[in-house]
Amino acid sequence: MIGRAALAAAALLLAAFLISPDSFAPLLEPLTRRGAPAVYTQTSLWSLTVSHLALVAGAIAASAVIAVGLGVLVTRDSGRDFLPLARMVTAVGQTFPPVAVLALAVPVLGFGDWPTLLALFLYGLLPIFENTLAGLTTLPPQVVEAARGMGMTPAQRLWRVELPLALPVILSGVRLSAVIALSTAAIGSTVAAHTLGEVIIAGLLSSNAAFVVQGGAVIATLALLIDAGFRAAESAARSRAGF
Amino acid sequence: MSAAPRISRQGLLFALIGLAGLALPLVQLRPNRIVPGEPLSLPASLGWPGWALAVPLAAALLALLPARLPPWAGLALGLTGALLSVLALGWAATALIAPDAPLARVSPAAGFWLLLLAFALAAADALARLAPPVAWRWGLLLGTVLAGAAILSSGVLGDISVMREYQSRHDVFWREAGRHLLLAFGSLGLALATGLPLGVLVHQVPRLRGAVLGALNAVQTVPSLAMFGIMIPLFGWIAATVPGAAAAGVAGIGAFPALVALFLYSLLPVVSNMAVGLASVPPPVAEAAAGLGMTRAQRLWRVELPLALPVVLAAVRIVLVQNIGLTVIAGLIGGGGFGAFVFQGLNQTAMDLVLLGALPTIALALVAGVALGLLTAQAGGAPLERTAPA
Incomplete structure (x- = not known):
C-alpha cells in the first residue's frame, strides 16, 4: 500500500530517533507545556523498543508453533473429529477483546511481563490457527491427489506439498497476530510490562503530549514495518508456491 | 485399532477437563477483597449438598463419552452442566460467607472455570455438529441471554465477589454500561454514515481506491493506546484554538476523543467491505438492470446495494465486536465505559x-x-431468493 521509499524513510527516521532521541527534541518541544521535558528519558527508548519487540516476537513465535501444529493435527484423518469444534472455538474466541484477555491474565500471573506474554500468546493463536485451517483445507484436490499418486508418504505430503502451498495464508495469519500483539503489548504497560506503552502512559499521566506522540509514533512505525515485512514474505512464499 | 472407537475423543477431552475441574478448588475464600485466600473444593465448601451436586456433574461429564451420543443430547448436557456449575458456585459462596464477616470474599477458582469450559466446549461441539437452522440459533442465543439475566437478577450469585463489587457501585455500573454502549454503537453509526458513501465513491471512482484504502489501512496499524492517547492533546488543542469548536462539543477529555478514535478504527472495514460488496455484483445482473432502463441511482439503490448487504453486514460485525473490545481503552483516558x-x-x-x-x-x-453472524447468514440467503424470479 505504501511505497517502498516511504517505508525505507520511516525505518531510517525510526532508527535515528531511537539512537539519538535528544536530537529530535526541538521537533517535539512545541507539544510540551510549562517547560516539561520533550523526550522521555526515564528508561531508554531503545531498551523499551527491544523489550517490546522481544515480548511480541516471543509470544507470536510460540503461538505460531502451537497454532500451526494444532491446525495440522485437526486436518489429519486421525484428528478430523475435532475440526468442527476447532472452527467454532476460533470463531468465538476471536470475539474476546484482547484487553480483556490481558486483564484476566493478571489474576493468574500477577503484574509484570508474564501476563502480557500470556495474553499475546493466547490471542495470537486464533488468527494463525484459523489461517492454517483455511490454508490446509482449501488446497487444490488434484495437487494432493498427484502427491498421493507419486507415492509420497503422509509426512512427505505434509512437509513438501501441503505446508508450502498453505504457507502464504499461514503467514498472513502470523502478520495479523503480530500487528495485534504489537498494539496489545503497549497496553501491557498498564500491568507493568516493559514496553513502549510506558512512554504513552507517562505522557497521559503528566499531560505531556510530546511523550504520547513519540511513544505512539514509534509503535505505529514498527507496526507499519512489520506489516510490510510480512506482506513481502507472503508474496515471496506465494511466488515460490507457484501461484 | 481399525474398529470404530466406542468413546468419542472430544467427549474424552471434555470429560477430562471437567473432572480436573471437579478435583480442583471450586472457589477461593478470602478475609477481604485484596488479600490472597484459601482454596476450597465443591464438597469442602458445601458439605454433603456439595456431594449431591458433584455426583450429577460428574455423571453429566461421563455421559459425554459415548461416541454414539446424539448432538442434541450433547447440547442439552453441555447447557445443563454449565447452568449447574454456575448455581453450585453461587450456593457455595452463600454457604461460605459468615454473617459476622461482611468483608469476606468468595471468588471463582480454577475448578469452576475448568468445569464451565468443559461444558461450554461440549455445547459448542454439539452445536457445530447439529448446524441448526438460523431460527433455532436465534432462539438459543435469546434463551441463553435471558437465562443469564434471570440468574444474575435472582440473587443466587449475590455472594460472589464480582457481584459484591457490583452491589457496592450498581449506579456507576449502569452509567458506565450505557457509556460503553454509546461509544461502541455511536462510533459504528458514525462510521456507517460516512463510510458507506465513501465505499460507493471508491467503487465508482477506482482511481481513489488505492489512496483511500491505503490511508485507512495505515490508520488501522496505529496501536490503540497511541490512538486514544493522541486524541487528547489533539482535541484539547482544537477546542482551545478553533473558535466555536469547544461550544460544538469538541473537547480533549471525556468521551469525545474516545469516540473519534473508535470511529477512525471503524472506517476501514466499512469502506472496504462496501466497495468489495459492490464489486462482487455479477456483471450480467448490473447489465440486466441497465437494460431494464434503470438510471444509475436506481441501479445502485435497488440492485447493487441489496446484493452487497451481506458483505456490509460482515463489516458491521467486525466493527461492533472490535469496538466493544477497544472501548475498554477509553477507560484509560477518562472516556468511561467498562474499561x-x-x-x-x-x-x-x-x-x-x-x-x-x-x-x-x-x-x-x-x-x-x-x-x-446470524443476521449476516440470513441476509446471505435473502438477496438470491429475491433476484431469482427476475
Missing part, C-alpha cells in the same frame, strides 16, 4: 473490580458477534 473498572481495578490490585469490567465486555462482544 474504567478494569483500569481502576488494576491500579488497586482489586481483581474482582477488573472482572466487573472485563466479564460484561466479553459477554457483550460475544452476544454482538453471534447476533450479527
Whole structure:
C-alpha cells in the first residue's frame, strides 16, 4: 500500500530517533507545556523498543508453533473429529477483546511481563490457527491427489506439498497476530510490562503530549514495518508456491 | 485399532477437563477483597449438598463419552452442566460467607472455570455438529441471554465477589454500561454514515481506491493506546484554538476523543467491505438492470446495494465486536465505559473490580458477534431468493 521509499524513510527516521532521541527534541518541544521535558528519558527508548519487540516476537513465535501444529493435527484423518469444534472455538474466541484477555491474565500471573506474554500468546493463536485451517483445507484436490499418486508418504505430503502451498495464508495469519500483539503489548504497560506503552502512559499521566506522540509514533512505525515485512514474505512464499 | 472407537475423543477431552475441574478448588475464600485466600473444593465448601451436586456433574461429564451420543443430547448436557456449575458456585459462596464477616470474599477458582469450559466446549461441539437452522440459533442465543439475566437478577450469585463489587457501585455500573454502549454503537453509526458513501465513491471512482484504502489501512496499524492517547492533546488543542469548536462539543477529555478514535478504527472495514460488496455484483445482473432502463441511482439503490448487504453486514460485525473490545481503552483516558473498572481495578490490585469490567465486555462482544453472524447468514440467503424470479 505504501511505497517502498516511504517505508525505507520511516525505518531510517525510526532508527535515528531511537539512537539519538535528544536530537529530535526541538521537533517535539512545541507539544510540551510549562517547560516539561520533550523526550522521555526515564528508561531508554531503545531498551523499551527491544523489550517490546522481544515480548511480541516471543509470544507470536510460540503461538505460531502451537497454532500451526494444532491446525495440522485437526486436518489429519486421525484428528478430523475435532475440526468442527476447532472452527467454532476460533470463531468465538476471536470475539474476546484482547484487553480483556490481558486483564484476566493478571489474576493468574500477577503484574509484570508474564501476563502480557500470556495474553499475546493466547490471542495470537486464533488468527494463525484459523489461517492454517483455511490454508490446509482449501488446497487444490488434484495437487494432493498427484502427491498421493507419486507415492509420497503422509509426512512427505505434509512437509513438501501441503505446508508450502498453505504457507502464504499461514503467514498472513502470523502478520495479523503480530500487528495485534504489537498494539496489545503497549497496553501491557498498564500491568507493568516493559514496553513502549510506558512512554504513552507517562505522557497521559503528566499531560505531556510530546511523550504520547513519540511513544505512539514509534509503535505505529514498527507496526507499519512489520506489516510490510510480512506482506513481502507472503508474496515471496506465494511466488515460490507457484501461484 | 481399525474398529470404530466406542468413546468419542472430544467427549474424552471434555470429560477430562471437567473432572480436573471437579478435583480442583471450586472457589477461593478470602478475609477481604485484596488479600490472597484459601482454596476450597465443591464438597469442602458445601458439605454433603456439595456431594449431591458433584455426583450429577460428574455423571453429566461421563455421559459425554459415548461416541454414539446424539448432538442434541450433547447440547442439552453441555447447557445443563454449565447452568449447574454456575448455581453450585453461587450456593457455595452463600454457604461460605459468615454473617459476622461482611468483608469476606468468595471468588471463582480454577475448578469452576475448568468445569464451565468443559461444558461450554461440549455445547459448542454439539452445536457445530447439529448446524441448526438460523431460527433455532436465534432462539438459543435469546434463551441463553435471558437465562443469564434471570440468574444474575435472582440473587443466587449475590455472594460472589464480582457481584459484591457490583452491589457496592450498581449506579456507576449502569452509567458506565450505557457509556460503553454509546461509544461502541455511536462510533459504528458514525462510521456507517460516512463510510458507506465513501465505499460507493471508491467503487465508482477506482482511481481513489488505492489512496483511500491505503490511508485507512495505515490508520488501522496505529496501536490503540497511541490512538486514544493522541486524541487528547489533539482535541484539547482544537477546542482551545478553533473558535466555536469547544461550544460544538469538541473537547480533549471525556468521551469525545474516545469516540473519534473508535470511529477512525471503524472506517476501514466499512469502506472496504462496501466497495468489495459492490464489486462482487455479477456483471450480467448490473447489465440486466441497465437494460431494464434503470438510471444509475436506481441501479445502485435497488440492485447493487441489496446484493452487497451481506458483505456490509460482515463489516458491521467486525466493527461492533472490535469496538466493544477497544472501548475498554477509553477507560484509560477518562472516556468511561467498562474499561474504567478494569483500569481502576488494576491500579488497586482489586481483581474482582477488573472482572466487573472485563466479564460484561466479553459477554457483550460475544452476544454482538453471534447476533450479527446470524443476521449476516440470513441476509446471505435473502438477496438470491429475491433476484431469482427476475
